[in-house]
Amino acid sequence: xxxxxxxxxxxxxxxxxxxxxxxxxxxxxxxxxxxxxxxxxxxxxxxxxxxxxxxxxxxxxxxxxxxxxxxxxxxxxxxxxxxxxxxxxxxxxxxxxxxxxxxxxxxxxxxxxxxxxxxxxxxxxxxxxxxxxxxxxxxxxxxxxxxxxxxxxxxxxxxxxxxxxxxxxxxxxxxxxxxxxxxxxxxxxxxxxxxxxxxxxxxxxxxxxxxxxxxxxxxxxxxxxxxxxxxxxxxxxxxxxxxxxxxxxxxxxxxxxxxxxxxxxxxxxxxxxxxxxxxxxxxxxxxxxxxxxxxxxxxxxxxxxxxxxxxxxxxxxxxxxxxxxxxxxxxxxxxxxxxxxxxxxxxxxxxxxxxxxxxxxxxxxxxxxxxxxxxxxxxxxxx
Numbered sequence: 001x002x003x004x005x006x007x008x009x010x011x012x013x014x015x016x017x018x019x020x021x022x023x024x025x026x027x028x029x030x031x032x033x034x035x036x037x038x039x040x041x042x043x044x045x046x047x048x049x050x051x052x053x054x055x056x057x058x059x060x061x062x063x064x065x066x067x068x069x070x071x072x073x074x075x076x077x078x079x080x081x082x083x084x085x086x087x088x089x090x091x092x093x094x095x096x097x098x099x100x101x102x103x104x105x106x107x108x109x110x111x112x113x114x115x116x117x118x119x120x121x122x123x124x125x126x127x128x129x130x131x132x133x134x135x136x137x138x139x140x141x142x143x144x145x146x147x148x149x150x151x152x153x154x155x156x157x158x159x160x161x162x163x164x165x166x167x168x169x170x171x172x173x174x175x176x177x178x179x180x181x182x183x184x185x186x187x188x189x190x191x192x193x194x195x196x197x198x199x200x201x202x203x204x205x206x207x208x209x210x211x212x213x214x215x216x217x218x219x220x221x222x223x224x225x226x227x228x229x230x231x232x233x234x235x236x237x238x239x240x241x242x243x244x245x246x247x248x249x250x251x252x253x254x255x256x257x258x259x260x261x262x263x264x265x266x267x268x269x270x271x272x273x274x275x276x277x278x279x280x281x282x283x284x285x286x287x288x289x290x291x292x293x294x295x296x297x298x299x300x301x302x303x304x305x306x307x308x309x310x311x312x313x314x315x316x317x318x319x320x321x322x323x324x325x326x327x328x329x330x331x332x333x334x335x336x337x338x339x340x341x342x343x344x345x346x347x348x349x350x351x352x353x354x355x356x357x358x359x360x361x362x363x364x365x366x367x368x369x370x371x372x373x374x375x376x377x378x379x380x381x382x383x
Contacts, residue, residue: 004260008046014042014049014351015383022377023052026355029370030055034210037358039063041259043267043377046274049381051260056358062191062203062256064240065358066232066265066337069255073193074113075269075280075288075308076099076167076179082284085170088113088174088309095166098136102143109166111148112123112159113309114292118148121231122158126254127247129161129332139165152296152305156231160252165308176249187268188275192257195249204256205358206241209234210283214364227364232338237360253338266334266345270352289333311335314346325375332379340367346379353378 009016029035037055041048053059080086088110099107104119109169111117117293122142128134139162145153164175171178176195184192193200219226237246246256257265268274272285280288288309298305298321306315306322310351314324314332323336324344334344339360355374361367 004048004051004264006051007045007049009049010383012044012047012049013383014381018377018381018383019050022374022381025374025377026052027054029361034209034361035357035359036208037061037205039259039354039356040374041118041263041354042381043260043263043352046230046264046267046271048260048264051263053259057205059258059260060203062193062258063205063341063358064207064246064253064256065255065262065341065343065356066253067156067338068262068335068337068341068343069194069253070160071173071269071311071343072179072183072255072265072337072366073163073167073175073190073251075256076171076183077109077113077163078280078284078309079182080167080170081287082281086166094167095169096136096139096162097148099139099142099162099188101140104142104148107148107245108291109163110309113161113164115152115155115305115309116149116293116296117155117159118144118146118150119158120145120153120155122155123231124158126248126250127238129164129248135161135165151299152293152307154230154301155252157250157252160250164251167302175251179249183265183279186275186277186279187265187273189257189261189265192255192261192265193249194251194255196243196246196256198243198247200256201243201246203329204246207237208359209237209362210359211362211366214365222365224365227300234360237338255336259354259356262343262356263352266343266354268351269333270345270347270350275280289331291315308333312345321370323371323375325372325377325379327376329378329379336371340371342371342375344375349379349382351378351381 038055042050169174329348332346342355
């Protein structure tokens with residue numbers, strides 16, 4: 001249960017007026033009846049500055065954070081890198097022999113983390129993870145869509161399943177247990193789960209959908225390309241209401257937590273630890289936050305993808321295409337999640353934000369604009 005103390009805004013040199021503007025923006029879609037619930041938290045200097053819940057949820061509620069999970073799983077990989085139990089240049093097939101089929105023997109660990117591995121749409125059923133034979137059969141069956149390292153295309157889940165297997169082989173624990181024992185527990189984040197215990201299910205706000213999707217004509221009138229169909233379907237989102245799926249802890253999209261703990265997690269990524277515990281060295285964090293994708297651009301808008309090791313770096317003035325606010329600094333980093341989840345920290349201000357929703361807005365443009373609007377306000381909270 002949430003027990004994190006709130007530090008006064010004046011102590012953290014944050015503006016009360018700007019905080020109220022942020023809260024009003026977060027509350028807007030709940031008041032309008034579009035979203036049933038939303039939760040927001042801001043942290044700074046390792047302390048929680050703000051934690052509010054709106055709508056049908058409470059401060060004790062938990063939310064699925066979808067792809068914001070990727071930063072958590074990736075930060076577990078950083079531990080293996082720091083302990084020299086793993087190298088970015090290693091070929092995945094040398095760690096997981098079953099993976100090295102259909103041309104995938106050249107894929108490296110770094111390519112898994114940067115979405116340049118070449119198998120973005122590889123299928124994997126969540127419950128197949130529980131069957132080792134089926135798991136390795138899937139890895140073996142996957143085929144390349146393009147030469148690894150030659151381009152960027154977001155891999156919604158596939159590479160993270162492979163990274164979870166690497167965590168288990170090199171970390172010596174089930175990946176869910178590794179994250180719990182090596183990250184969540186030391187940081188005092190008792191409500192950060194990758195793999196939800198059965199007795200916590202009643203606290204999770206059910207996933208749902210809201211609004212109407214844009215039509216082809218809508219996208220054309222806005223002069224915008226229509227997003228491609230991916231594995232992140234409405235059915236896939238609703239599957240996270242299944243306790244069996246939640247228990248697996250999908251490493252690319254199934255973490256469950258609250259906004260307070262997610263904001264505090266990002267404070268740990270800024271400083272290397274918290275709660276009196278050091279998890280990552282300054283050098284490891286610097287390596288993780290270095291942009292590794294060069295001039296590679298996303299296939300939809302043609303903007304630089306600015307990827308570190310499992311995280312997104314805000315980068316240039318097109319940072320809003322990468323899920324950040326215009327007022328974020330180029331150094332801000334994080335990883336948002338499907339349906340509007342926001343999670344980042346900005347080294348320039350020391351501020352971290354977590355914004356969570358239970359309903360996925362089918363209008364992707366409205367959802368994106370909401371995220372930028374909330375991030376704009378959160379990044380500009382200094383008094």
